[in-house]
Amino acid sequence: EEIETDGHIVSVKGGGYVVYLNKRDSESRKRFTLAHEIGHTFFFDLNVDSHEENGIDERKSKPLRFDPEEEHLCNTAAREILMPRKQFDTMVNRSGFGAKAVLHLASCFRTSIHATAIRLAEFCPYSVLVCAWQKNTLTGAFETLWVRGSASVRRKKNAKFSITSDQPGYRAFKSGQNFRGREWISLDGPIDHY
Secondary structure, three states: OOOOOOEEEEEOOOOOEEEEEOOOOOHHHHHHHHHHHHHHOOOHHHOOOOOOOOOOOOOOOOOOOOOHHHHHHHHHHHHHHHOOHHHHHHHHHHHOOOHHHHHHHHHHHOOOHHHHHHHHHHHOOOOOEEEEEEEOOOOOOEEEEEEEEOOOOOOOOOOOOEEOOOOOOHHHHHHOOOOOOOOEEOOOOOOEEO
């Protein structure tokens, strides 16, 4: 349906659930949302007194409450449902941890690049950041849309990076070509190899 959120789950009289997905979302987004909503079923029995306490609204509207911790756990469940640890680990060992690996894994598991990057960062034995970049049409700088990193990477929450034309590495971004090798880039700190 056309709804304001990515999706939500409702109970069905007599048992069971129905998940509503936003029809405007991509197929990979719908798959993740469905898995996320299935994750919510793990928490429904915690408050059995009423549907409202469980955050279920049978009128197909938004959930009645928002619990950030539960949302985080449902995202974790969705990644495990869509990209099971054993299969994902096997494929990562074959493809490695590079940018092409993220694209390959996203294609194989039919997940978004963003969800795949988060899962890859969970498995990576190295300190790694996976970023989606976009050129700012006003400034000409390349800026991050999102940044995900392995647990060992210390960075400010919601950190955004920018590479301007006077910085090393800009040419590699501007060319639009794939490149492999080291580039000197400053990502909100001292210039370093990436």
